[in-house]
Amino acid sequence: MAGPMTVYINGNVLTVNTKQPRAQAFAVDSTGKFSSVGSNQDVLEASRDSQYQVIDLDGSFIMPGIHDAHTHLLAAAMQQLFEISIGEDCTHEDFAHELQEKCRCARAHDTDDWLIANFYSGNLFPNGEVDRKYLDEVFPSRPVVMRDPSCHNVLANTEALKRAQYDLLDEVAPFGGELARREDGTLTGELLEQANTKLWLNMPKTPTEVAQRAILVGIRMNNEYGITSCQEASANTVYLAALQELEKETKITCNIHTHIVYGPVGFARESEESLHKLIDEAERYKSEHVFTNFVKFWLDGAPLPPHFTQCKLQDGSPQANKLVLEKDFFMKGLTDADRKGYTCKIHCAGDGSARFALDALEAVREQNSDGPRHEIAHCNCVHPDDHARFAKLRVTAEMSPALFHLSELIAQSDNQLEWPFKSLLDAGAQVTIGTDWFLPPTPNMFPALAAVVPQIGVEKVIRCITLSGAEAVGQAHEVGSIEIGKKANFIQLDQDITRNEISGTIVHRTWFEGSLVWEHPDVEKREVARL
Structure with a gap:
């Protein structure tokens, strides 16, 4: 995607590479990959035999692009385009009127x-x-x-x-x-x-062209908040068909890892038969920026009032009446996906469902010890006895929704929203963070990250949303850090988040494979001098 070689100098670069944690400059070659990283002098010297342009970062903080480990990009964008937000301050006295007023402004697609x-x-x-x-x-x-x-x-x-x-x-x-x-x-x-x-x-299906429009909105919002890679948690046929068309038109500026729904199928709005066929045929939708070797399961509901539909532990065992998938159906889907080498993301909102999932994954590992890495989604309530099992079973602890990491929400959760970041990391687990966007209005992760920093420190938080994310989806050789040979996905922030409170951080610019794909409208454009 990139043009001639570009050399970026005078930066404050956090590489997330333990061998070279900080740098002053880097070069991006014509293929959109980092060709050198180091001091101004070293990078300019390494580039001297090439034709290049120079961009002066003027001390700006640079880091790798963010990996959102859990998003519903199409559904979130459909919310933005076609759905109604009631509003937190709405009450029963005015909700009907407000709904009517907003309905008048609502846009529909097709004949829906x-x-x-x-x-x-x-x-x-x-x-x-x-x-x-x-x-x-x-x-x-x-x-x-x-x-x-x-x-x-x-x-x-x-x-x-x-x-x-x-x-x-x-x-x-x-x-x-x-x-x-x-x-x-x-x-x-x-x-x-x-x-x-x-x-x-039984609701009308989203036309592919409408899905394309919505996905472009979602990708643009991802780039606005520094996200250059994400894991879609509820992919279906319409979604993959839309991505396929967008890829042909070279409009995708974010790596998208599509967890195709196995069950239950409500979030995908597609029949079980159709979705299972899609999983079997997923390879034909794979492309340069779309990765389809991922599957999604839900085991329980949500730990939120008034219904509290999560599966908790009861006398050490999961509550069977709170599981939303039958065991044999779940085990078949999990085993089949593991055999194909597909990473499974398993929604677990309670300590009971988390244990149920870990028990199932342990059984799968006994059959196929070299199978792919899998994930437990949310991890908001995991029994301490199960923390060490994540590393042993090669299971990623995916912590979402990031919005709920804010301390005031945790305080109101009756011990159901307690993400054990430190304990899981200390036990050697792979930890990632996801927004679960379409619950929050945007995929902005920074306010929530500020709540996690006191637990594990800012450096580990940054790794969770960059290199750990890349490792979780098998792409650490391509992205996740600023290193020679990796794709140049990086972001410029308004401050050094390793030294300041990060909740209000603003993304000034986002680059994807060396091309600038987002620039904040208030950022002063830098003069580019061609040498």
């Missing part, structure tokens, strides 16, 4: 008339009564779906339930799901965990 809103909680409804009747008053004939803050549970109005073929009286809850009911036995419209899968599967 469904309205999706984010996020609801009990305080939006009179007396805390979460019920479809309040949506029906405002939208009697338009299907409306509201997600709760965890995105695991939804409230649907009557029209949405009817279009999705729910029986308002006699609907039977599926395995891993629950249907909230009124006193007369009819559905309130609140569908918990796998009870809303039927809803998502």
Whole structure:
């Protein structure tokens, strides 16, 4: 992607390379890779036989591009483009009016008339009564779906339930799901965990061209916040088809590692049969910047009020009634993916599901000791007895959502949001950090990272979001640090985050494979002198 060789001098460069932790300058060759790293003099001398341009960094702090270990890039961008944000300060007195007003401004794609809103909680409804009747008053004939803050549970109005073929009286809850009911036995419209899968599967499919547009928005926002590599946690066929087209048009400026959903399928909005076929055919969607040897499983829900659908340990064993995948189905998918060499990301929101996953991974390792590295997603509640098992089983501890690392949220979590960064690192575990973007409004990781620094120090935090991320997806030979021969994915920040409080850090510029792909509008452009 890059042009002629470019030499960057007078920088404050954090390389995340233990052999050369800091540098003053580096050169990027015409293939978009680092060709030299060191002092101004050394880099200029190494480049003297080449035609090059010089960029004076004027003391700016430079580090490798960020790896977001857990994102829902397409879904998050669809939120930005087509969905409604209710607002944290909205109450039941004005929520119907606010929803109506925002609906008037909502943009739909194709002929889709469904309205999706984010996020609801009990305080939006009179007396805390979460019920479809309040949506029906405002939208009697338009299907409306509201997600709760965890995105695991939804409230649907009557029209949405009817279009999705729910029986308002006699609907039977599926395995891993629950249907909230009124006193007369009819559905309130609140569908918990796998009870809303039927809803998502019956909604209109996103056209590929719409997905392309949304993904470009998501990639641009990634670059804005310094992200040059990410792991998509809910990939489906539409997603991969859209990426394939964007790659042909050379529009992808972020490495995307696509965890294709095995089950449950609600987040993917695609049938189980179709998704399993996609996993079998994943290789044909692989490209220069899209990596498809990844699979996703959910084992439980979310540790958030009022439903607390995570699987906890009870007398040392996982709560079987809180698991959302049947064991035989999960083990088959995990074993098959491991045999193919695919990295599995397993959603675990409780210490019970984390232990269940580790037990399953231990059984898989016994069958295939040289299998690929796997991941447990979230790791917000892992029993201390299980910390050492991560390194032993070659399991990455992926810590997300980064938003929830903020101390005030942890304090309100009833011991359910306690990411054991230090203990896992001390036990030798591979640790990464993910935003879980579409829960937060942007993929900005810096405010949350500030909350982690006191636990493990800023240098380890930076490694978690750079080189550790690259190692977790098998790309450490290509990216993750500023080293000779690696792709030139790097960012310029407004401050040296190793020496200052980092919560308000702003990304000034982002480079992907040597090309500038983001520049903050307020940054003064530097003069480029050609030598």
